[in-house]
Amino acid sequence: MVQGKISSKISQLSYSIYGRETSGFKERLYVYVSLIKDLTKGVLRVLNGKFRLRNCKSTGKLITVRGPLRVEGSGDIRIGDHCTIWSHMGVTQLFADRGAELIIGEGTFINTACIVSASNRIVIGKNCQIANQVIIMDGDFHGVDDREAPGKSDAIIIGDNAWLATRSMILKGVEIGEGATVAAGSVVTKNVAPYTLVGGVPAKLIRNLEVPKQK
Template sequence: MSKDVFKIVSDKKKKLQEEGLKSDFFSLLQVIIVGIFEKLRASWSFRKAKSVGSMVLAKKSPLIEIHGDLIIGDRVKFWSKFEKCKIFVKHNAVLKIDDDCFINGVHISASVKIHIGKNVHIGPYTIIMDNDFHSTSVNSREKTKEEIIIGDNVWIAMRCMIMKGVTIGQGAVVAAGAIVTKDVPPFTVVGGIPAKILKHIEKQY
């Protein structure tokens, strides 16, 4: 845990320096104190989760309803700076969020299963739902619930919608305002309504 604290403080110091802000002892002390409150807030907010990793932080209180399994990895941040984070896990559903994710003002509703990989960044006002809650036709037998998988190192910009049954591949970028109704290949940028491939991204290792 001490390594995680050191890394967070070190990263914060670097960020303050890059932005031309104070990064002296007292500024960093303030960061640590704020971080303690964010850790305590997250511990209380996610007390009903199946498991919560180390250094999970919450800036402002998220709206949480847990009736299934919520599994959160290490160093996950839940920010409610622009919009309150809303996390709903229905009965018998699973929501798994892997390490180092940053979730800011996002609405996530799991009725079956949603798996968010490592180092995924999701912008405010985005909605991720694995359930349409009703079919498009009275006589239709189409599935209304299908799991969502979001791969590692994905960036989802603000005001996106990720619909049921979608897999977003590793390293993909979803542009602001996109509605994703079909699978997104790894290392691509998608955008539009419905989302389509805009370009391919060179893999970086």
């Protein structure tokens, strides 16, 4: 099984570099060196993840973190297996206040310079795609009229396989359905139905998306 995965990776690298299978010693050597570099990067990112996420309540297997991820707060942060978090071109921040929960499902990808801030509860489903500079924030931190007064907060739930495009913002009390897509730059203040595309400020329905056939 492992040998098959390595062979598949070598084939992918060959087509990525040369557009075909390798031929000749020099080409094969270059592909093998590239493979070793990729494997080394992967190991270092897993180790970086273990270090950056060391204070989380629970973390899954093979979480890879690229760059200086920032994790703060005394709340519960739980991250599932095989998640990928990038923080190399802009610092990604995960925050859970005291008594709050931040749960990230397995296989989810979070790109650079994102802010995920839980004052109440944020649940991100499995295999979600969160693009760079997305903000997910379930609380106001302070009032509008009285800025010394505490702000309101309400849970955010993001379903499996959702895609939040660049610089979108998800605000308190919102539920985003499975397979939904939020267009770039949108501000989501109301629930989003499963398998729909929304966009704008505030975000509104653009169209329905095709529901994938069950395997």
